[in-house]
Amino acid sequence: MNSGSPKLVHLSNVNLTLASQAGTVDILKNINLDIETGETVSVVGPSGAGKSSMMMLMAGLEAATSGLVEIDGNDLGALDEDSLARFRRDAVGIVFQDFHLIPTMTALENVAVPLEFARKPDALSRAQARLEAVGLGHRLDHFPGQLSGGEQQRVALARAFAAEPKLLLADEPTGNLDSATGEIIIDLLFQLQKDHGTTLVLITHDQRLAKMCNRTITLKDGRLSESKQDTSSALVQQG
Numbered sequence: 001m002n003s004g005s006p007k008l009v010h011l012s013n014v015n016l017t018l019a020s021q022a023g024t025v026d027i028l029k030n031i032n033l034d035i036e037t038g039e040t041v042s043v044v045g046p047s048g049a050g051k052s053s054m055m056m057l058m059a060g061l062e063a064a065t066s067g068l069v070e071i072d073g074n075d076l077g078a079l080d081e082d083s084l085a086r087f088r089r090d091a092v093g094i095v096f097q098d099f100h101l102i103p104t105m106t107a108l109e110n111v112a113v114p115l116e117f118a119r120k121p122d123a124l125s126r127a128q129a130r131l132e133a134v135g136l137g138h139r140l141d142h143f144p145g146q147l148s149g150g151e152q153q154r155v156a157l158a159r160a161f162a163a164e165p166k167l168l169l170a171d172e173p174t175g176n177l178d179s180a181t182g183e184i185i186i187d188l189l190f191q192l193q194k195d196h197g198t199t200l201v202l203i204t205h206d207q208r209l210a211k212m213c214n215r216t217i218t219l220k221d222g223r224l225s226e227s228k229q230d231t232s233s234a235l236v237q238q239g
């Protein structure tokens with residue numbers, strides 16, 4: 001399946017057009033983007049600019065209307081449904097803004113789900129270790145409704161990292177949290193990213209958080225532009 005591209009993320013002339021009641025909408029316009037393995041990239045831009053839509057394309061949850069979406073050497077447009085499902089299971093972790101935890105499952109079961117999908121033999125003990133790593137070893141048997149917002153977000157992070165994906169996509173992971181809890185989540189996110197060498201794409205409205213990444217790209221009205229970071233300040237910010 002690997003077509004030999006050295007980039008983990010390679011988007012070339014990508015367009016996304018969706019149909020709505022008011023007619024077709026051009027959501028992403030001629031996007032070109034390369035991300036190396038291990039890079040951290042923040043995505044900023046106004047509401048409705050297409051940030052989440054671009055993340056859905058990278059996750060293989062939405063198909064591009066035209067252009068090439070290549071993740072870890074996989075041309076997503078060329079994969080059938082089964083191969084796409086396998087790709088999502090093995091290569092990508094997603095942290096959604098509103099957590100997307102399964103309400104009828106405990107914290108432990110939520111984190112074990114991707115491991116069970118990946119047929120890991122010791123899903124529950126691995127899930128427990130992940131939850132301990134995010135400071136929730138004492139909340140394994142709590143249901144999402146019995147956890148605070150920050151705790152739910154930590155479960156979502158533990159789940160996204162559980163199967164050790166190469167690419168982690170996080171859509172405003174601190175959007176719903178107070179600033180102190182947000183700080184904890186961000187430290188955790190970058191710590192996990194460093195420990196695993198994960199490539200991180202982080203959508204955020206928080207400029208300070210955006211600057212903690214190696215690069216920042218801006219989406220405006222479906223078009224992408226990029227400004228290089230001052231890496232010295234990025235290092236200071238990451239501590």
Ligand SMILES: Nc1ncnc2c1ncn2[C@@H]1O[C@H](COP(=O)(O)OP(=O)(O)OP(=O)(O)O)[C@@H](O)[C@H]1O
Pocket residue numbers: 018019020025027045046047048049050051052053054
């Ligand atoms: N299924 C759909 N059909 C038609 N238009 C859609 C669909 N999904 C999203 N859109 C439109 O696409 C545009 C981009 O949406 P997207 O969710 O990617 O924005 P965003 O940059 O993530 O915004 P926010 O910061 O508010 O989360 C918006 O104008 C939205 O209304």
Ligand SMILES: [Mg+2]
Pocket residue numbers: 051052053171
């Ligand atoms: Mg969004």
